[in-house]
Amino acid sequence: MIRLRNIEKIYRTDTVETLALNSISLDIAKGEFLSIMGPSGCGKSTLLNIMGLLDTPSNGQVQIDDQATTALSDKQLAHFRNRKIGFIFQSYHLINDLKVLDNVELPMLYRNSSAGERKQLATEALEKVGLSNRIKHFPKQLSGGQKQRVAIARAIVGKPEIILADEPTGNLDSAMGNEIMDILLELNKTDGTTIVMVTHDENMARKTHRLVRLFDGTQVQ
Amino acid sequence: MLKHLFILIWNKKKQNSLLLTEVLVSFLVLFAVFTLLVFNYRNYSKPRGFEYSNVWVANFNNDLGTTNGDSAAMFYDNLRRNMLSLPQVKAVCFTNANTPFSGNTSQTGFPYKGKDVRSINYYLAEDSYKDALQLHLLEGRWFAKNEGAAKNKPIVINNKLKTELFGTGKALGQLVGDDKNQMQVIGVVEDGKYTNEYMPAGKAMYVRPDTSEYHWMGTAMIRVAPGSDAAFEGRLYKLMANTMKNANIEITHLEDKRKSANNTTLVPVIILGTVSGFLIINVALGLFGVLWYNINKRRGEIGLRRAVGATGNGISGQLVAESLLLATLALLVGIFFAIQFPLLNVLDLPTGVYLWALLFAIVFIYALVLVCSLYPGKQAAAIYPAVALHED
Ligand SMILES: Nc1ncnc2c1ncn2[C@@H]1O[C@H](COP(=O)(O)OP(=O)(O)OP(=O)(O)O)[C@@H](O)[C@H]1O
Numbered sequence: 154m155i156r157l158r159n160i161e162k163i164y165r166t167d168t169v170e171t172l173a174l175n176s177i178s179l180d181i182a183k184g185e186f187l188s189i190m191g192p193s194g195c196g197k198s199t200l201l202n203i204m205g206l207l208d209t210p211s212n213g214q215v216q217i218d219d220q221a222t223t224a225l226s227d228k229q230l231a232h233f234r235n236r237k238i239g240f241i242f243q244s245y246h247l248i249n250d251l252k253v254l255d256n257v258e259l260p261m262l263y264r265n266s267s268a269g270e271r272k273q274l275a276t277e278a279l280e281k282v283g284l285s286n287r288i289k290h291f292p293k294q295l296s297g298g299q300k301q302r303v304a305i306a307r308a309i310v311g312k313p314e315i316i317l318a319d320e321p322t323g324n325l326d327s328a329m330g331n332e333i334m335d336i337l338l339e340l341n342k343t344d345g346t347t348i349v350m351v352t353h354d355e356n357m358a359r360k361t362h363r364l365v366r367l368f369d370g371t372q373v374q
Numbered sequence: 375m376l377k378h379l380f381i382l383i384w385n386k387k388k389q390n391s392l393l394l395t396e397v398l399v400s401f402l403v404l405f406a407v408f409t410l411l412v413f414n415y416r417n418y419s420k421p422r423g424f425e426y427s428n429v430w431v432a433n434f435n436n437d438l439g440t441t442n443g444d445s446a447a448m449f450y451d452n453l454r455r456n457m458l459s460l461p462q463v464k465a466v467c468f469t470n471a472n473t474p475f476s477g478n479t480s481q482t483g484f485p486y487k488g489k490d491v492r493s494i495n496y497y498l499a500e501d502s503y504k505d506a507l508q509l510h511l512l513e514g515r516w517f518a519k520n521e522g523a524a525k526n527k528p529i530v531i532n533n534k535l536k537t538e539l540f541g542t543g544k545a546l547g548q549l550v551g552d553d554k555n556q557m558q559v560i561g562v563v564e565d566g567k568y569t570n571e572y573m574p575a576g577k578a579m580y581v582r583p584d585t586s587e588y589h590w591m592g593t594a595m596i597r598v599a600p601g602s603d604a605a606f607e608g609r610l611y612k613l614m615a616n617t618m619k620n621a622n623i624e625i626t627h628l629e630d631k632r633k634s635a636n637n638t639t640l641v642p643v644i645i646l647g648t649v650s651g652f653l654i655i656n657v658a659l660g661l662f663g664v665l666w667y668n669i670n671k672r673r674g675e676i677g678l679r680r681a682v683g684a685t686g687n688g689i690s691g692q693l694v695a696e697s698l699l700l701a702t703l704a705l706l707v708g709i710f711f712a713i714q715f716p717l718l719n720v721l722d723l724p725t726g727v728y729l730w731a732l733l734f735a736i737v738f739i740y741a742l743v744l745v746c747s748l749y750p751g752k753q754a755a756a757i758y759p760a761v762a763l764h765e766d
């Protein structure tokens with residue numbers, strides 16, 4: 154599903170050059186639930202962003218669904234992200250000025266689907282994460298766990314084959330975190346969604362199929 | 375997408391209200407300025423109705439009040455003959471003080487078909503008046519030598535008065551006024567913009583002076599040959615002063631009068647234009663600042679939108695569309711207010727003036743908003759999603 158070959162990422166500022174990722178090669182199969190662990194600053198988010206086509210590697214290839222992504226235009230990349238990938242972030246990234254339902258509808262907006270269809274899919278997605286009774290709320294009126302569930306609903310509304318989650322439980326207590334984890338496990342099991350999750354929590358990682366450890370931009374396990 | 379933008383704007387109505395008010399106020403100011411400009415331009419582009427160059431105006435204090443009318447008329451005829459003997463003098467007419475660009479008016483009214491027609495400019499016009507000002511005759515004729523014999527007092531009217539009195543109907547030969555004082559229209563001249571070139575012409579009638587009216591005349595309009603100079607002006611002055619002992623004579627040129635008369639309209643317009651220009655610059659900077667600020671505040675949102683499938687161009691398009699939509703909302707309110715002016719006929723201007731002003735103000739506002747949002751929008755498109763998402 155996702156194939157990384159010799160991925161290198163170098164950040165250059167005026168004074169320093171950071172090698173954030175060093176020759177990472179990784180194959181993630183369809184339906185796999187992979188977790189990534191490693192100390193802070195080791196390049197986990199960078200790797201996830203590259204997989205999600207939000208960032209480009211300095212060297213190396215990214216293939217998604219057997220398609221090379223290096224030469225894709227901005228428009229094609231946007232299309233890819235919209236159709237294939239759902240993102241979940243540690244800090245949720247909900248739009249505070251939009252109600253829950255409108256937040257969840259967002260990916261469908263970029264597919265030019267009709268208002269009715271958008272609403273229906275968003276409602277279904279919110280049902281899946283158990284938030285159908287909060288659709289008219291603004292993000293400010295929700296708890297952290299609820300916000301993350303909205304973010305998951307947004308990630309799954311377009312039925313993507315891949316979900317990339319960057320510390321989805323990082324801001325939550327363990328009860329809330331387990332709830333989120335259960336939703337992801339359920340998605341993986343029933344819908345066969347491929348999931349890559351960055352986590353700091355060994356317990357969470359243990360529930361996934363495979364664990365990759367990074368250290369200083371290099372894969373150590 | 376439009377619905378989405380509406381939702382976004384609606385949910386941020388507090389933040390947007392300031393921007394909306396700014397756009398609304400600028401629109402109303404622009405509407406006022408454009409109304410004035412369109413009105414003045416329309417007047418300016420109409421024919422003047424007379425020729426000002428090489429016309430001099432001599433004002434004098436008439437001290438003939440004691441002599442009888444006939445001798446006064448003879449006195450002026452004599453003076454005229456003397457003046458015409460100067461080779462540079464082409465035409466001389468004596469009249470009242472309401473010469474073009476003088477700021478003086480003299481108005482009258484008369485009944486016509488049971489209606490009282492008011493605010494008609496009344497010009498005492500000798501036979502030579504037409505030549506002095508080179509009035510443009512549209513229909514009929516100007517006064518002739520033996521006019522005195524006619525039963526009804528002959529008058530020449532301008533086109534505007536003709537339209538008010540007769541519409542598209544025939545004007546020549548029509549009788550106006552009451553039984554005691556009947557007047558007959560013998561000619562129609564083009565409207566003359568006597569106030570200045572940026573103001574509309576008024577209704578006008580030209581009446582041949584009776585001998586009795588020479589008592590009150592204190593102005594001569596003299597058409598001189600092109601290139602007549604100060605030395606000639608001195609000779610003319612001397613000639614008049616010799617004839618009219620003890621009179622205070624002042625000679626001015628219509629060309630100079632025109633400039634100062636035009637300025638009475640232009641200067642306020644320029645001041646207003648400058649003030650509103652600064653206001654608009656201020657609004658533009660404010661608009662630019664707010665949009666710029668918004669975009670920086672919305673970096674997270676922009677990154678997120680990119681992550682879920684927006685292209686860079688899509689982002690800048692959305693931001694520009696948001697601004698234009700906001701402007702449209704403000705304009706809808708503004709147009710509602712602006713449209714009241716023609717509907718209630720507040721200032722008695724032609725509806726066309728308002729409609730053009732409305733159009734210009736709308737186009738200007740859209741252009742302003744577009745210009746102010748294009749650059750911030752472009753910057754937003756360049757925001758790197760991975761970085762923006764990383765920040766908070
Ligand atoms: N935009 C950037 N410019 C320069 N350096 C960057 C940039 N983004 C990340 N880095 C560097 O790249 C390295 C990897 O960062 P990354 O965010 O991937 O770490 P991480 O493993 O996700 O850490 P954390 O667990 O704290 O989220 C770090 O050293 C960071 O300083």
Ligand SMILES: [Mg+2]
Nearest residue numbers: 197198199319
């Ligand atoms: Mg990270």
